[in-house]
Amino acid sequence: MTQALDDLFDAARKAQASAYAPYSRFRVGAAIRAGSGRIHAGCNVENAAYPVGTCAEAGAIAAMLLAGDRTIAEILVFGDEPELCxxxxxxxxxxxxxxxxxxxVHVAGPKxxxxxxxxxELLPHAFGxxxxx
Structure with missing residues (x-):
């Protein structure tokens, strides 16, 4: 791994450790490298009323916007499951x-x-x- 990817991985792993997932136990962390080069992280937050939970990526985007950044250069999503998250x-x-x-979009697990x-590739012919x- 490059140092830049290591930094994203570490930030997403740390964010995943803070995830609030008492219902699904499916904890996810995400880390964005903004166009500025700064890293912003987020974790998923569940709610007893399932549809109102928040994904880790949404949390990282909110942190990015709060810090004043407006563009995403790359993202790493970190999950524990055997399938890609x-x-x-x-x-x-x-x-x-x-x-x-x-x-x-990098997808990672504990290793x-x-x-x-x-x-x-993930969202072909996207509306933006x-x-x-």
Missing amino acids: TPCGACRQRLREFGAGTLT GPRARFTLA PDNLS
Whole structure:
């Protein structure tokens, strides 16, 4: 791993440790590298009323915006399960709002990065801000 990817991995792993998932026990952490180079992390937060929970990617995007950054250069999503923990459909759309189709999405587990995709691979023919200009 490169140092830049190590930094994303460490931030996502630490965020995952803070996840609040008492119902599903499916804890996820995410770390974004913004266009500025700064890293912003988030974790999933469940709620007894399931539909109102928050994904880790959404938390990381909120942290990024709060810090004043507006573009995503890359993201790493960290989960514990044997299957790849890729962003859900809603989070793919959230990522598209702040990143282009070339945005790199790393998927990791406890032993390190497991796969890499572009956002265009995960969300082909995406609807985004440019569709509304």
